[in-house]
Amino acid sequence: MMRLRLIILGLVCLFSTAITLAAAPVPESAYGVAIPKDKGYVVEEIKDGLYWVTEGAYTAMFLTTGKGVIVVDAPPSFGDKMLKAIAEVTKEPITHVIYSHAHADHIGGASMYPETARYIAHIETKNRLQRMNDVDRSFPYGMFVGGKPVPLPTGTFENSYTLKVGNQELRLEYKGDDHEPGNIYIYAEKQKVLMKVDIVFPGWTPFKGLAIAEDTVGYLKAHDVILSYDFDKLVSGHWGRLASRNDVEIQKQYMQDIQTNAGKALQMVDFYAIAGEVGYANTALLFETYLSAVSQECAKLTEPEWIDKLGGVDVWTKDHCYKVIMAIRVD
Ligand SMILES: [Zn+2]
Known part of the structure; x- marks a missing residue:
């Protein structure tokens, strides 16, 4: 029985991983x-x-x-x-x-x-x-x-x-x-x-x-x-x-877009509106919800311009946004 449960859990994990890994074509x-x-x-x-x-x-x-x-x-x-x-x-x-x-x-x-x-x-x-x-x-x-x-x-x-x-x-x-x-x-x-x-x-x-x-x-x-x-x-x-130099120029531009859009997203997403829904009792949940929403917004603004130019843009832009957002907040 335990073994069957593990197999089912494994299949569920495999299935959810497969969904997560669906991505845009790589140029x-x-x-x-x-x-x-x-x-x-x-x-x-x-x-x-x-x-x-x-x-x-x-x-x-x-x-x-x-x-x-x-x-x-x-x-x-x-x-x-x-x-x-x-x-x-x-x-x-x-x-x-x-x-x-x-x-x-x-x-x-x-x-x-x-x-x-x-x-x-x-x-x-x-x-x-x-x-x-x-x-x-x-x-x-x-x-x-x-x-x-x-x-x-x-x-x-x-x-x-x-x-x-x-x-x-x-x-x-x-x-x-x-x-x-x-x-x-x-x-x-x-x-x-x-x-x-x-x-x-x-x-x-x-x-x-x-x-x-x-x-x-x-x-x-x-x-x-x-x-x-x-x-x-x-x-x-x-x-x-x-x-090539051009590859560096391209990535520099992509990074500049992420920085611009991280700034925009920080202004667009309303912390207090999110706090109104999530509440203040669980600080981890509140900040996770807020920072995830800001990162998501930044990625949404950035991806359309870059999805056809670089591989993996839809996979990792949100994560880059998060790092830049944290740097804007504290560095
Ligand atoms: Zn290294």
């Missing part, structure tokens, strides 16, 4: 490069020894220098594909590893790189990674994204750091908090390529909640910081293709 421009089934990844030279790699969901890059490879990030979803991609185009050993930021879904595979390599990151990334070793952690670092503890950075910086190896150069810069404190800009001036992870999602609405940005104001500002660099291609960390 063709959202999809990334085709991934060959046999290899499971694509590696392509962007320019002058700088390569990008994707398995379809994440993007990362590496640079051959004549004196060793500089690799940036190690998404655990790649498995050992980064090593294979590097071996496919060069015999140089990996001598330098850069972490874009501390999140395990982008660097949790870094233990596959040589121990002898130099690991470079922002000081805050090191601080955060040091928490990997906290004994009171509920879950080991990277556990739910297929990663595991990674080598701690041996070289750190606060504002900027120029890495010169062989005939190549990368400029690492920190411009303040956004997605996660410690999330850096990695700039290859000669190749006109910028890597900045988890801000721009080319062709798509950003990941849920402004891509879990810790600092909403900094996240929004990062679009202008990205555009202040002279670049042709942006390695943005997702979803299987490179971003």
Whole structure:
């Protein structure tokens, strides 16, 4: 009987999930490069020894220098594909590893790189990674994204750091908090390529909640910081293709619309009218009803303009609205 109940509950959940997941068609421009089934990844030279790699969901890059490879990030979803991609185009050993930021879904595979390599990151990334070793952690670092503890950075910086190896150069810069404190800009001036992870999602609405940005104001500002660099291609960390300047401009405009509409929605939705219906006895219920109504209004104002231009707009705009509304209220 218990088992039957569980099966019925499972079916109900499945059915309700299916309803929730119904969504508008994804524009063709959202999809990334085709991934060959046999290899499971694509590696392509962007320019002058700088390569990008994707398995379809994440993007990362590496640079051959004549004196060793500089690799940036190690998404655990790649498995050992980064090593294979590097071996496919060069015999140089990996001598330098850069972490874009501390999140395990982008660097949790870094233990596959040589121990002898130099690991470079922002000081805050090191601080955060040091928490990997906290004994009171509920879950080991990277556990739910297929990663595991990674080598701690041996070289750190606060504002900027120029890495010169062989005939190549990368400029690492920190411009303040956004997605996660410690999330850096990695700039290859000669190749006109910028890597900045988890801000721009080319062709798509950003990941849920402004891509879990810790600092909403900094996240929004990062679009202008990205555009202040002279670049042709942006390695943005997702979803299987490179971003162009135009992709950044498009997402910036979408974000500006969300901010405008969040402001409008805050003026349109009447808190006291909602309080009149919900009452003041349950504060959680009152604020949930109010903030949900404001977010919904903001999404309703934003979606028609963007639904045909970016993938997932109908899925996550309300959630972005919520984050922006909270920032307008308190930041
Ligand atoms: Zn991240």
